[in-house]
Amino acid sequence: MSEIILKVENLQASVSGQQVVEDVSFEVPAVGITALLGRNGVGKSSTIKGILGLYQRQGNIIFDGQPIQGLLTHQIVQLGIGYVPEDREIFSKLSVEENLRIAERDKNPNRRYVAELFPDIEARKAQTGGSLSGGQQQMVSLARALINSNKLLLVDEPTKGLAPKIVTEVAVALEEASKTVPMLLVEQNLEVVRRLAEDVIVLDAGKVVYTGKAKTLLADEALTQRLLGVHSEGA
Amino acid sequence: MDTIILLTITGVGLGSIYFLVASGLSLIYGLMHVLNFAHGVFLSFGGYIGYEVARIIGIETWTGFVTACIAGALAGGAFALLTELLLIRRLYNRHIEQVLITVGLALAAVALFGGIWGHDSIPLFGPEWLRGTTGMLGVDVPNKNFIMILGAALVLIGLQLFLHKTRYGMIIRAGVENRSMVTALGIDVRKSFALVFTIGGIVAGFGGVMASYYFNYISPSLGQSLLIFAFIVTVIGGLGSIGGAAVASVLVAILQQFANYYVFGTGDVVVVVLLAVVLLVKPTGLLGKKA
Numbered sequence: 416m417s418e419i420i421l422k423v424e425n426l427q428a429s430v431s432g433q434q435v436v437e438d439v440s441f442e443v444p445a446v447g448i449t450a451l452l453g454r455n456g457v458g459k460s461s462t463i464k465g466i467l468g469l470y471q472r473q474g475n476i477i478f479d480g481q482p483i484q485g486l487l488t489h490q491i492v493q494l495g496i497g498y499v500p501e502d503r504e505i506f507s508k509l510s511v512e513e514n515l516r517i518a519e520r521d522k523n524p525n526r527r528y529v530a531e532l533f534p535d536i537e538a539r540k541a542q543t544g545g546s547l548s549g550g551q552q553q554m555v556s557l558a559r560a561l562i563n564s565n566k567l568l569l570v571d572e573p574t575k576g577l578a579p580k581i582v583t584e585v586a587v588a589l590e591e592a593s594k595t596v597p598m599l600l601v602e603q604n605l606e607v608v609r610r611l612a613e614d615v616i617v618l619d620a621g622k623v624v625y626t627g628k629a630k631t632l633l634a635d636e637a638l639t640q641r642l643l644g645v646h647s648e649g650a
Numbered sequence: 651m652d653t654i655i656l657l658t659i660t661g662v663g664l665g666s667i668y669f670l671v672a673s674g675l676s677l678i679y680g681l682m683h684v685l686n687f688a689h690g691v692f693l694s695f696g697g698y699i700g701y702e703v704a705r706i707i708g709i710e711t712w713t714g715f716v717t718a719c720i721a722g723a724l725a726g727g728a729f730a731l732l733t734e735l736l737l738i739r740r741l742y743n744r745h746i747e748q749v750l751i752t753v754g755l756a757l758a759a760v761a762l763f764g765g766i767w768g769h770d771s772i773p774l775f776g777p778e779w780l781r782g783t784t785g786m787l788g789v790d791v792p793n794k795n796f797i798m799i800l801g802a803a804l805v806l807i808g809l810q811l812f813l814h815k816t817r818y819g820m821i822i823r824a825g826v827e828n829r830s831m832v833t834a835l836g837i838d839v840r841k842s843f844a845l846v847f848t849i850g851g852i853v854a855g856f857g858g859v860m861a862s863y864y865f866n867y868i869s870p871s872l873g874q875s876l877l878i879f880a881f882i883v884t885v886i887g888g889l890g891s892i893g894g895a896a897v898a899s900v901l902v903a904i905l906q907q908f909a910n911y912y913v914f915g916t917g918d919v920v921v922v923v924l925l926a927v928v929l930l931v932k933p934t935g936l937l938g939k940k941a
Binding site: 467469487488489490492493498500504506507508509513516517518520559563 | 817820821823824827828830831832833834835836837838839
């Protein structure tokens, strides 16, 4: 049994007064990638935002042995959580270099590591974020999370809306990053999940309905179809 | 032709005053989404403190004028910082309450200034050169316009350098675009809020001294009377855009000057029409970003 880096107990989250996560409990191991799966709108991104305090939430959240449910978002992130948001959310008017510099928290940020992992964005440092393609923006968003030595990454749909070639590049980058930092990965692309994830947590209607090994779930065609509404084979 | 030149230069001078009020307002709204109806009292307070300092040092001396500018800026900044820390900080994302508290503060501050300095305008004349004119392109331009333009240009350059060359400036630019993402990068955006409010207050306080020398008086309601034009300029320029505020300030003031002179004193009406046109054609303002 590996160590636990994140423990979520009875998490409820709401936005604008509407409850979007009902009662979610799960654990994220301190190594490898754990995928958070579910159909559209079941509360995966809301769960991530609830953990980070971006949404109003209740429940217990233990990160690296420390309760964080009472902390503000920036305090939680400063404990060592990197966040790659859905839809990338890079700053379109800032240059690529500024997008990276603003994310630097560590005294010695991993600039060289990021440059080696994403040579394309290294070459586009002077460009504004808004002038990049979707794939390049995703690279910047990932680089922003990897430039610090985090204890956990929360990665929300990193391949959403990307071309197949870019999806592969993103998967390679995540695979490489997962060697040094555990991740909680929200992902719809089951091929990416199959390639990267060790464990899975499946949400439905704001609640956890399945936890287990990724291989076990994806090998069970009927279960995958029932929980996720898609076929695991050919996905 | 002489009239056109004169109206243009005096328009730019008046636009400089608008810019000094609007730039802080625009930054504050852009980052914090706070509609600060008390912004004008930062200006009045800066004007009064500048007046008091100039009175001590010499109201008709350049030393008095420069010291008044510095003192007014510091006073405006201090007032703004206290406002943010004591009132606004508790009310983020509560827009109705923000409006109520800033309107209340503005009313209370105007009454307080009236109680301290009297409700009547206090005449204020600076160094002799400021009261004179300079021949330019065949017309005699009041010198104070040059000082206003210089002051606004220095503020514009200073703000741009701050926004583009410092880490806090970078955080503010990012925060204007996506505040929650700045927080999600581990940055305490509240510090930036306090800083932006203080900067807005510093510029407004400086603007208060400049405005009092431009209009040759200081009164409790001077800041609030300029605030309406600052709001218009901020919306026309694009919320959160300092460059937009600069362009819109000059545009609004020149238009106002020309309309007042050529169209039977309808400057204020024309400005409101311009605001309506911009809102209809480009609701994000001249240099604003899409929401």
